Amino acid sequence: MGITTKALLKSLWVFHLSTGSCNNCDIEVLDCLTPRFDVERFGIKLVGSIRHADVLLVTGSCNRKSAERLVKLYKEAPQPCLVVAIGECSLSRGIFIPSYNCPRPLDKLVPVSAYIPGCPPKPEAIISGIVKLIQKVKGK
């Protein structure tokens, strides 16, 4: 496991991107930062710009306008960047599959490392998803 990946896992800085979501999953992501599920205990911090982020949290069903910005944003991210898809919409666009404005699912646009299903996923599901991701990256 390279030095960058080891450093990456120490404490994950997270950038949250909503691409056409109904903001239930975005609120559950924000819920993780509030007192009840405080993820700052594990060093996970929400940062304001993609340049400092290790993990890109994507929610929403990638509609046409957001998809362009998503791909552009992913290119700007510093490279060992893990992408975590949260909620049914970012996994396979869930109920919006036949929608004319959501042509392609997320993993056709950017490589996704972890999927957290749920509509919306409970904050505990998000935390346990990220814990599984850390163990998987460490285990490799």
Added chain:
Amino acid sequence: MIKRKEVLADLQTRFKKEITDIFDKSPHRVYIDIPPSALVPMSRYIFQDLGARFNIASGVDTRSHIEILYHFTIEDINLLISLRVRLNRQKPVIASLTTVCEAANWIEREIHELLGVDFTGHPDLRRLLLSDQWPDKVYPLRRDYKEWDKGAVRDRGVK
């Protein structure tokens, strides 16, 4: 407290020539069919003099013509007036309501973009919702809308 019957009677006397049909759906709702030309004077009267609230305009593509319903709510007597306007399907054009009330600005941009109705006199009729790659003259809410994006994935996208 102006009563419901007085409002309808007043509308009928004032716009006798334009109103083609009045249909009382329920005590709180009434449909009024009018030609496109009568829209602006009538909605100005309803909005400004009767103190109604502009609710929304909903465009519908019935296969034979394009229909737009303008909904106005008069709160204190809880009456919803829906003005129904029929436009021909090939070249739907109608006067814009932004001169009457500022709230109609956005909904007309949305109907222009999704149904292809042209609103004359609208200050800035640019795109509201759809992305820039969306081809012109393709209106998603039309009945004959077909998928134009060849790369679109319409199943789970796993296989």
Added chain:
Amino acid sequence: MKKTVIPIGPYHPLQEEPEFFMLTVEGETVVDVDVQVGYNHRGIEKLSELKTFDQSTFVIERICGICSTSHPFAYTRAVEDICDIEAPMRAKYIRTIIAEGERMHSHLLWLGLAGHFLGYNTVYMWVWKLREEILDIMEIISGNRNNYAMFKPGGVRRDINPDDIPLVMKKLDKILPTLKMLYKAVRDDPVLHARTKGVGVLSREAALDFSALGPTSRASGVARDVRKDTVYGAYHEMDWEMIVTKNGDVYDKVAVRILEMLESIKILKYCFLHLPDGEIDAHIKNIPPGEGIGTHEAPRGETFHYVRSDGGNGPVRHKVRAPTFMNLPTYKATIKGAKIADASIILAAIDPCYCCTERMAVSDTKGERLFDGRELIRLSQQETLKWKQKLGAVEPPLEKLTRGTL
């Protein structure tokens, strides 16, 4: 005067949806705002035409997270309007319980965010901690924190079993004192007064012209509330009052929302105690051709659903108008002439819910000097600090407290 263009957003971490406002600014005052939209558009109206009447409720429920039960409420009322069927009494009570529970958690969410925009991070954490109680109540009743999947044309899908009610009532009683404390804190804090009184005023005439709805219009003195105007749900079974204040600035919008929450608790308690027993579904068999209009007082205003059916088993046309669609253009009236530091709190004052209006935006600027969205929030927080020093509540500088913004 050199024009500076300030973009807020689009992907600012704290605002949970991507939204972008192009503020053209001269010196300190904002001259014009251009809201560009389209990021959350998922074509829900076309999608609802592919589904049956029953399935369409689940598409409608996912329009917006924080009013995820207002849209199905209005939609089911529209379908019942088509076939002139009334939901049974118990279903009406359950609908009111879910609607009021959601109003609570939506207002609490907004109060937390407004607190952060003003630099009160402790308010943000405290209010969202309080919000967890409401989410627990909703999970006990409907099975999910939000997206409750309770509504169905003609009634409700699931019943509330009576032995959950004592636990729920206990949680409700835990919320009331903290909420009262929060209201007193907002009312007494002079710094908050300085930051929000007289800021971003929406006059009564502007509210009428823009047809503003919900708390935004009630804060400017326009008494407009669907729960009082039309008879639906269980709102006419008990007495609660509609909160209307006069001067329409940000402070009034905060006050209206908090007092509305106290009313919601009153309605919730009444509904839980007087839940009538009986059927929970009117079993609609077929839906005749026709048009139906349904409205409901969502946390942000009146949602309006127009459903047209041609006798088939799915809606032929389904028009959704969310309250923020009407409230969002009011920026033209409130933000003109305001200081940049107040810009973020004014934009947040109408509690914009972008996925309702299916809109959001980015636009490239023409090379003028740019503020980043986060800088604007920090400007607003430093403004609060300045007022704190002026009014004698000396506290350690903000940076030391919060190690920079969240």
Added chain:
Amino acid sequence: MRLPKIRELLEAVKALAVGPYTSKFPKKPHTPYPSFRGQPKFNEDYCVGCLACEQVCPAQAIDHTDTVKGGRAVRTINHYTDTCIFCGECEAACIAEHKGIKLSRDWDLAFFDRKKSYESIERELVLCEVCGGVIGAKKHILWITNKIGELTFSNPTLYQTRLRELGLIDNNLLEIKKDGGRDDRLKILCARCRRQTTVGG
């Protein structure tokens, strides 16, 4: 400025006394409330393979494939975790006392590969003896025979499947002619062949 500060200080002291509100989640496992809608799971002994859940699902998260596997005609019904919206419609529509597919309580469903994120169940199929087309799942036909009781004996497909299941009759009483004539009426036939043998032509 005195009074409000005191009230907040009191509130802070009270919060200190109550202790941290943060849940001990990763250490102590989290159990959701009993009414929580988690991952739907098929139930081997109740599901009859009638595909009611597939028709009702708003997100089309359930689909099926009818294939021949190891000489037996089999219907595999798949439920996709990455498209399901956990609304409970399938459980409400399930004809096998709402137990054929049931929403469980588990919420921790994170995974890494979408190709394996589904759950399936296999039901044996009954094929038409003349044209080989699919009539339906065997359990579904038996479920129908239970439901309509003695009316089963109005339809050869139903009562022959039932009797074969009980082992009372062997497979073919008469030889199958496959000529669309009336001789094949007393066989297990799909709807099209049934129509052809009774109405003819």
